[in-house]
Amino acid sequence: MRVLIVGAGGREHAIAWKISQNEKVEKIFIAPGNAGAELLPKVENVNLSNNIDEYVKFAKENNIDLTFVGSEELLVAGIVDEFHKNGLKIFGPNKQAAILEGSKAYSKDFMKKYGIKTAxxxxxxxxxxxxxxxxxxxxxxxxxxxxxxxxxxxxxxxxxxxxxxxxxxxxxxxxxxxxxxxxxxxxxFLDGVEASILSFTDSKIIVPLLSAKDHKKIGENETGLNTGGMGVISPNPYVTDEVFESFKNDIMNPTLKGIKAEGMDFEGVIFFGLMITEKGVYLLEYNMRLGDPETQAVLPLLENDLLELVEYSFDKKLSELNVIWKPLHACCVVGAAKGYPETYRKGDIITGIENASDNELVFIAGAKFENGKFKTNGGRVLNAVAFGETLDEAKKNAYKLLDKIKFDGMYFRKDIGRIK
Missing domain, CATH: 3.30.1490.20 (ATP-grasp fold, A domain)
Structure with missing residues (x-):
């Protein structure tokens, strides 16, 4: 198999890392590219623009068997529809379904129409x-x-x-x-604890993955400006069996009902952003792709081959798949450039990535590989991911990994995974 991954961040590095473990995969291309390709076998960066026609052309000329879309802009722009028109296999929502993320106004009206519990x-x-x-x-x-x-x-x-x-x-x-x-x-405003539940769907069933808890604010104790996410843990300790049942009954099942009623037919991901309150579990928003940095913590805990989930989705047989999880906790801490999420530095040399042990992972987000060295090139530079039999052990291991990595001005929150 030859696979194209669309996107550039830590999420796409994690997807490539997981897919590269499949022996059938001969080659993986990442476009517009991720410096993490330097750390993986079989992976090559391709510098494509944000033009959908360019992606279609590349997929045809390079005999791509499967395209996996990580980033949201091209989904909302209709990349899936264009690939389908050209007889190309692509995993993600079509334009009709992607609007659930592309327009919060549309998604809120969808929630109201189908009785999905929301603010x-x-x-x-x-x-x-x-x-x-x-x-x-x-x-x-x-x-x-x-x-x-x-x-x-x-x-x-x-x-x-x-x-x-x-x-x-x-x-x-x-x-x-x-x-x-x-x-x-x-x-x-809903007062409570946020939870992220990524899921796969074939439009006949929704299969939820392991829960996660993102930390969005730049400052400790959830203070300061919003970011794309400063760290994440999985599973989310607040997602109890009772909370999960409420999610399924009040949010997931009516979402599936709405997808069917609106005639949405696609194979892809639905990300449920939840708020767990004293009054129950509410849906904040949909994302129609794997979350970042949730993916970096959730995918390493997945025992199944990722392409197995994708193929079952294409065959409309997700209901037959038994999804298996490692009995571990994961903690992902983001190392960011000084000044993020506002004006931040670029071009600082990153050292220590090669010091990660076999049970530690470093996913590159905003960096470039130049003259044999990794250099900072974005706000969220990298993700340090580690595991443990308990959440405390996973947190300790993630910060121990981060201690091995250095670049000038590196900032990270010291409270990722703290539970009240």
Whole structure:
């Protein structure tokens, strides 16, 4: 098999690492590329632009048997539809289904339509009307979201009216998140603990993977600006059997009902972003691809071959697959460049990656490989992933791995996996 992975981050490195373990795989291409390819056999970077036609052309000319899409922009733009038109096999949602991530406004209306448990909300495409609505809002904090794709950063929790009005100005007037802010969703703030549940679907069934807990804020104790994720643990200790049953009954099953009713037919991933509260389990959002950095913690715990899940999805036989997990905990800590998530440094030499032991993993996110050396080239530079029979052991091992790795200005949170 020849496989093309679309994306560039730590998630794509983790996907390539997992797929490369399949003996049938002869070659893996990553486009537009990830420096982690230097650490893997059979893997090669391909510098393709964000043009879908270019990906189609490459897949045809290089006899690609399967394309696995990691990043969200091209899914929302319709890469799956174009591959299907050209008779190419691709794993991911088509444009119709990808809008569940591409538009928070659409996804909230989908949740309401199919009785999926979610926060009370209103949608606005006019800044003045949004502010007028907020002037009558009594229960702060309130959540203001850019409706479109904003790299995981378009959600603002406003503690008071002034912050909420500023959020509207930032998103809709100043276009801080570009076109993603042409519509906003204003919704009630849910107090609780977040959980991520990645899942595979063949549109006949949804098969949930192991739960995870992301840490999104830049600062310890969940303070400061939102990021793409500063670390993650799996499984999530807050996802008890009772919580999981609530998720299945109130969120997963009605989502499947909605997918069928809307005529969505695809093979791919649904990521459920949940909030576990005293009032129950609520759905915050859908992502229609594997999460980052959740993938980096969840995939190494999967005993099954990843391509097995993909092939069962294409055959519409996911219901027949027994998904097996290693009896371990995983902890992933992100090493970020100084200044992230705002202006950050690039070009610092990274050392110590080669010191990872056999039971430790380093997934490259924002780095390049130049003159035989890894150098920083992004905000979230790398993911240090380690395991343990307990969560505490996994956390200890992840930080021990991170101690081996150095680059100037490296920042990481010291509380990843801390449980209240």
């Amino acid at each position: 009370v909300y209103e949608i606005f495409d006019n800044a003045e009307k949004a502010k007028e609505f907020l002037n009558n809002w009594k229960d702060f904090p309130v959540v203001v979201k850019a409706s479109g794709l904003a790299a995981g950063k378009g959600v603002i929790i406003a503690q008071n009216l002034d912050e909420a009005i500023k959020a509207i100005d930032d998103i809709m007037i100043d276009e801080k998140f570009g076109n993603a802010g042409s519509q906003v969703v204003i919704e009630e």
